[in-house]
Amino acid sequence: xxxxxxxxxxxxxxxxxxxxxxxxxxxxxxxxxxxxxxxxxxxxxxxxxxxxxxxxxxxxxxxxxxxxxxxxxxxxxxxxxxxxxxxxxxxxxxxxxxxxxxxxxxxxxxxxxxxxxxxxxxxxxxxxxxxxxxxxxxxxxxxxxxxxxxxxxxxxxxxxxxxxxxxxxxxxxxxxxxxxxxxxxxxxxxxxxxxxxxxxxxxxxxxxxxxxxxxxxxxxxxxxxxxxxxxxxxxxxxxxxxxxxxxxxxxxxxxxxxxxxxxxxxxxxxxxxxxxxxxxxxxxxxxxxxxxxxxxxxxxxxxxxxxxxxxxxx
Ligand code: C5P
Numbered sequence: 001x002x003x004x005x006x007x008x009x010x011x012x013x014x015x016x017x018x019x020x021x022x023x024x025x026x027x028x029x030x031x032x033x034x035x036x037x038x039x040x041x042x043x044x045x046x047x048x049x050x051x052x053x054x055x056x057x058x059x060x061x062x063x064x065x066x067x068x069x070x071x072x073x074x075x076x077x078x079x080x081x082x083x084x085x086x087x088x089x090x091x092x093x094x095x096x097x098x099x100x101x102x103x104x105x106x107x108x109x110x111x112x113x114x115x116x117x118x119x120x121x122x123x124x125x126x127x128x129x130x131x132x133x134x135x136x137x138x139x140x141x142x143x144x145x146x147x148x149x150x151x152x153x154x155x156x157x158x159x160x161x162x163x164x165x166x167x168x169x170x171x172x173x174x175x176x177x178x179x180x181x182x183x184x185x186x187x188x189x190x191x192x193x194x195x196x197x198x199x200x201x202x203x204x205x206x207x208x209x210x211x212x213x214x215x216x217x218x219x220x221x222x223x224x225x226x227x228x229x230x231x232x233x234x235x236x237x238x239x240x241x242x243x244x245x246x247x248x249x250x251x252x253x254x255x256x257x258x259x260x261x262x263x264x265x266x267x268x269x270x271x272x273x274x275x276x277x278x279x280x281x282x283x284x285x286x287x288x289x290x291x292x293x294x295x296x297x298x299x300x301x302x303x304x305x306x307x308x309x310x311x312x313x314x
Contacts, residue, residue: 003045004117005313008109009035009148009306010098011141012171012266012273015217016235018190019208020198026140026156027187028205030212032163032221033141035148036171036303041095041313042069042110044117046088052077056094060101068111069094071138076118079134083122090118099299101180103267104173105141109309112145116310132158141267148309150221154209161213166224169305170282174255174289175271177297179248181241186268189240230261230275241269248272254292258285279304 015032022028047053052073054063065071069092077084084090092114098106112135119126126134128147135142140157152161191198199205212218220228242249248270256263260274260281276282282302289300 002121003043004120005041005043006113006117007039007311007313008042008098008106008113008145009309009311010038010040010104010106010109010303011035011144011148012104012173012264012271013235014221014229014233014264015212016237016267017208017212018187018194018198018236019205020200021191021195022156024156027191028199029140029154029157030209031153031157032150032217033144033153034150035306035309037306038098038104038173038301038303039311040098040106040110040113042113042117043093043095044073044114044121045091045093046121047091049089050084051089052084053089053091054094055091056096058094058096058100061094061096068107068138068142069114072111072114072135072142073118075134075138076115076122076124080122080124087122090121099175099177099271099301102175102271103181103265103269104271105145105267108139108141109145111135111138112142113310115142116146120312132160145309149307150305152213152218163218163221165307166221166226166229166305168277169226169229170276170279171273171303171305172255172260172276172282172285172289173266173271173273173301173303174251175299176247176251176295177299179245179270181245181269183268186237186241189244190237193240194236226261226275226277233262233264233275235264235266237268238265241265245270251293251298255289258288258292260285
């Protein structure tokens with residue numbers, strides 16, 4: 001096969017707690033991650049020249065070596081010396097559906113799908129764990145994007161404990177096209193404001209991890225209790241992102257006023273989502289939101305919870 005097309009699912013955070021500083025300069029996190037059916041289409045294709053090329057028609061997506069899709073291909077080429085000389089280069093085509101710079105791991109999902117796609121194209125025979133370990137070198141969310149579904153993510157976000165997924169949950173997502181949040185800025189600002197209350201030692205980190213594992217959100221997921229999942233949505237980064245982005249803060253207030261099970265900002269934002277229990281309810285709420293905020297800058301999407309991260313398109 002000379003070409004593989006994959007669907008790379010977006011993720012939302014049902015829970016994101018910043019626990020403390022890590023020696024590597026990152027933050028120690030406890031998150032509950034969830035894949036959703038909003039997905040980018042990623043094609044990897046062998047080409048005759050010894051190059052890695054990225055094509056994307058989205059004006060905000062770079063196609064150079066800063067793109068995680070490029071970096072994923074370069075990492076594999078580095079780990080398997082001579083593979084490009086032997087099998088030819090690769091052209092990666094990204095068809096974006098997931099909004100860019102949105103807190104939905106769109107770029108991470110693209111990187112994850114290039115790892116999965118090139119493993120197939122180049123017949124590398126890597127295990128999922130090996131793909132995830134490579135992904136962790138590129139970005140904290142990439143290991144989750146490889147496996148997807150529902151998982152507790154700890155460490156930098158790369159250590160995963162899969163959970164049983166919840167059936168029948170849907171989501172309405174909204175983001176102003178002109179609003180972006182820099183993830184490093186969000187974490188830096190959080191450290192400046194809340195660093196005094198950070199836990200400092202490994203024992204403290206482990207205590208918080210076990211509290212969350214036996215806590216309300218994980219129990220709600222275990223019991224498939226959609227109402228409780230909605231009630232226990234939580235994201236520490238809201239504390240710094242929403243005050244700095246009043247339009248997004250207002251968006252969250254409006255979305256919460258429309259009902260549903262609960263409303264939260266995903267990751268470092270600025271996408272805000274509301275959980276609902278049917279696709280019909282999601283579509284109705286999406287329409288209501290467009291009436292409440294008739295701003296052409298506001299993008300609104302609906303999606304379902306899914307149990308997969310990267311899927312091969314049949
Ligand atoms: O790992 P990733 O490249 O996605 O992280 C983007 C940025 O988010 C990092 O450069 C860092 O500033 C911040 N971050 C963090 N702690 C984490 C994950 C990300 O401080 N666990």
